[in-house]
Each structure stands twice: as C-alpha cells, then as structure tokens.
Amino acid sequence: MGIKCMVVDDEPLAIKVLEKHIMQVPDIELVSTFDNPITAGDFLQNTAIDLLFLDIQMPVVTGIDFIKNTTIQPKIILTTAYREYALEGYELDIIDYLLKPISFIRFYKSINKYKALNTTIEPIAHKSSEIDTISDHIFVNSNKRMIRVEFNNILFIDSIKDYVRIHTADDTIITKDKISSFVEKLPSYFLRVHRSYIINTGKIASLTSKDVVLLGGMEIPIGASYKEIVNLIKN
CATH class of the missing domain: 2.40.50.1020 (LytTr DNA-binding domain)
Known part of the structure; x- marks a missing residue:
C-alpha cells in the first residue's frame, strides 16, 4: 500500500519541486497540495494522510503554529529556507527537516526515514502475494x-x-x-x-x-x- 502524502507551502515553485520528487518514487501518492495551512487543516479533518510536507514560513499561520494547533496530524517533514528553525521543529517530533532548495537525494533520504519509522509486517492473510x-x-x-x-x-x-x-x-x-x-x-x-x-x-x-x-x-x-x-x- 502506497504512502499518501500532502504538501503545504505558500510558494508555487516549492510545491512543484516536491511534486517532481514525489513522482520519481513509485510507492508515494500525492493526494493534494495547499498554499494555505488553514485550508489544509480543514482537508485533514476528512481525509487520511500518511505524510505531510509542511513549510514553516507562511503568512497568517506558520508551519510550527499549524503543528501546535492541529489535532489531526499525519507524520510531518518540515520544509524551509531557514536553518534556524530546525531545533524547534525536532522538539515537535517531526520526522525530518528539509532545507530549500530541496534536492531529490535529500528528499529520498527523508522518505527512507519515514519508512524506517513506519515499517509493519504484512498481515498473514495476504497469501496471494508473489x-x-x-x-x-x-x-x-x-x-x-x-x-x-x-x-x-x-x-x-x-x-x-x-x-x-x-x-x-x-x-x-x-x-x-x-x-x-x-x-x-x-x-x-x-x-x-x-x-x-x-x-x-x-x-x-x-x-x-x-x-x-x-x-x-x-x-x-x-x-x-x-x-x-x-x-x-x-x-
């Protein structure tokens, strides 16, 4: 079963970079993208997401504020152009911290971190698997x-x-x-x-x-x- 992910970033170019990276990894599905964290929060109330790529510096509501005030949250990888926010992000139990511009290699390592933390054994009922x-x-x-x-x-x-x-x-x-x-x-x-x-x-x-x-x-x-x-x- 693929990883369902979502991107929240107020920069269209940053969203496009992540969309391109996600397309190169076969077991990840990009469910939706948002440039507004408030709208993204509403979306999460009704849609199950495994992994969220979340920008920190956004107008009105920052990524850090979003984490602190949203009750329904998937696993989170923070994205930002500002290295100084890394410590606070890790204190909020995020998976990883991606510094922009985000290379595919760095993105790929973050996905492997997510997989390592969420490895599960396949149910025994799947006897038809090859x-x-x-x-x-x-x-x-x-x-x-x-x-x-x-x-x-x-x-x-x-x-x-x-x-x-x-x-x-x-x-x-x-x-x-x-x-x-x-x-x-x-x-x-x-x-x-x-x-x-x-x-x-x-x-x-x-x-x-x-x-x-x-x-x-x-x-x-x-x-x-x-x-x-x-x-x-x-x-």
Whole structure:
C-alpha cells in the first residue's frame, strides 16, 4: 500500500519541486497540495494522510503554529529556507527537516526515514502475494514453487514486461510480478536506479554518472530520473 502524502507551502515553485520528487518514487501518492495551512487543516479533518510536507514560513499561520494547533496530524517533514528553525521543529517530533532548495537525494533520504519509522509486517492473510518478506530473505513464487532468496545473495533485480528477474551470483529466478512491488519489501541498501532495475549497493564494484558496475562485471544503466541516486550511493 502506497504512502499518501500532502504538501503545504505558500510558494508555487516549492510545491512543484516536491511534486517532481514525489513522482520519481513509485510507492508515494500525492493526494493534494495547499498554499494555505488553514485550508489544509480543514482537508485533514476528512481525509487520511500518511505524510505531510509542511513549510514553516507562511503568512497568517506558520508551519510550527499549524503543528501546535492541529489535532489531526499525519507524520510531518518540515520544509524551509531557514536553518534556524530546525531545533524547534525536532522538539515537535517531526520526522525530518528539509532545507530549500530541496534536492531529490535529500528528499529520498527523508522518505527512507519515514519508512524506517513506519515499517509493519504484512498481515498473514495476504497469501496471494508473489513475495513474502521474512527477516533476511524473501520467498519468491517461481514455477509454482516458493523459492527462498537471501537478500545478501542478490546482485540486482530487473523487469521485463510482467515478469521480474532476481539475479544472484549463481542463479536467475523469474517470477510474475511488478518491480515496484519489490521496492517496499527490500532492505534500505537496495536502490532503484532505473525504472527496470534495482541494485544491491553492497555489490557495487564501480560507478559513473551513466551506469553502475556490480561485482562480476555486470553493468546496470542509471535512468534519467534517477541520476541523483549516484550521489546517494557515493555517500
């Protein structure tokens, strides 16, 4: 199930930047944007939101005032051009503090913080799922058999139409599924670097701005929308 998020900022350009970033992460849904925190508060009374990107410096009602006076609140990531508000924001139990201009890499790290704080175990009733996550491995439905795959053995994952291939040092396992369904189930050291590829960052031998070379010499392209992921890998 995707993360339902909302943006509140009085600057149209700032909203557009976050909209662009959100579009690049497959498991996030932007439900609505607001340039007025009062209207946003009314919206929250009737709509369930998981994550709120909230600007601090806004006329009439600031982001800090909004947090202090709104009873129904999702998890919050503050956005602002002013570093000095960081301490007060963290005292209000926010998830993260994004300093404008917000890069995709910094945005992506905040999303991972949210996921780390809100990781839940899938209900056992979901028996129809093609993959089931358990501690350090997954079970993949391949050829009507559930095959155990250790996370540490995975080099990369790619997709071809309606199928996903899991590549290990010794084997390639094929399952009928979508690559987006793997994004939420894999540990944080796996990164999606292309619409068709997820890599295990622990298996990187070298990288450039165009591709990642994994141990064993396999070259994985970096998609145009994921260029900044290279900087995240370097860090």
